[in-house]
Amino acid sequence: MRHLLEPELAAEFEIVRADLINSPGDINQDIIVRLHKSDLVVADLTDQNANVMWEVGLRHAFNKPIVTICKSDQKFPFDLISHRHIKYDLTDPDKLDQSRAQIKRFVESAMKQKRYVGPVAAALGMATFQREDVDAANVLLSMEDKLDEISSQVLELNSGISEVEFSLPDAIPADTLQKIDAIHEIISLVRPWDLDRVLNKLRSV
Template identity: 40%
Template sequence: MTKTEQSEKKDNPRPVCFVVGPIGESGSETRRRADWLLKGVIVPTFNDHFSGFEIKRADTISSPGMIDVQLIEMLFEAELVIVDMSETNANAFYEMGIRHAFSKPVIHMFAQGTKIPFDVAPHRAIPFSIDHIEDLWLAGVALKDAVTEAIKPGFTVINPVTRALGLKKFETTATPEMQLLWDEISELRRLISDPNLRKPFRRSMQEFKPLEARINLLMYRPDTDIRAIIAAASPEYGVWCQVHQEDSSLFISLPIDIPEDEMNKIGVALRGTPGIVDVWGRF
């Protein structure tokens, strides 16, 4: 490489995708899963669709200096961060919190079977499994969609930190009219979430039912009749379901007042259906 090429490379560095998560000791199951995620999902996806990015993981940082300082610098400077929430690893969640505080794009992933804490569970995350080759492919498809969205110009970052800061700013700057509207919205939320207040209004199948309970799933057989499966599993509530396409996955809206046991019936029925790779939601 000539001096001119070296200078151009220094002046125009490649954007970085920084990967954080549990890595584990060499030979451990944690390391095996982390390496499969990196080399079997992330690297191939970026090589195929975002080749301009440089992929870095914490254990590949070779620059001299304090590792904690370098991690924080990378969490701040990287154009994109992918967080593996598997095992609810404390270090990974600490690093994720730092990235959230910087209000910069982050993509959440987790190994199937991981129970995600409630404060980050509402945010879209990509499940992955290293058990079958199609699982890796599906995770790669979902990751491609997420990266495409995250690197769009003007992408708005929404996470627990930005939401809390936004609410705090609203509380200090809202006009009396805006505050009145917020109070009305808060009261509506309270009414909707209270099953005892909703019961008197459930009179017939023709009445409007607010849809908020949600199930997500990944599938590789598009001919599967999801609505029929749900209706058979829960005749009373399944008839209200709405099925939506969201990138490479589907999500199903159900009545907000659906009992937990009915949600469990639907979850069991979906998980037992051939062609459905993963199901997650409010069970």
């Protein structure tokens, strides 16, 4: 990769090859940490190495920028064909220059984005997760707080509904029934990444 990546990336990035990492501890743990913390990952899918596929999946799950490359004489994996990728030919100087230029454009585009949304995040509707503030601990705490708030509001609403049912067992007002239906609909929409919208709906009931 010295001839393909270093000319365009070495000035701005510290380039570390995963297959050359010498770690005294668990090599997988070291790679996972680097996949999470690195500003950019370039994955070579030539020969469709299983380890590289695993690393690409992790990077997608972390919702961080990745550029995938592959030798020009090989087919790109079908599941990734729609994502950002570049083909290269180390034996053809002209094509190699074109690949370098593509890599430079792709990297500049990825690093300029204020909000990066990878394929996993896009599929799950997590577009609000930004590259610079993905902190798992804080996200989980925030989710727990919001779930507690939802639970409290639902309990209060259930309490009010129970009182209405007790005092009017045979004649629940139509507007109360509508509220019950609305609450059921709102609860069915609860997803970890969509709590703000759900809370707003609860407040409007």
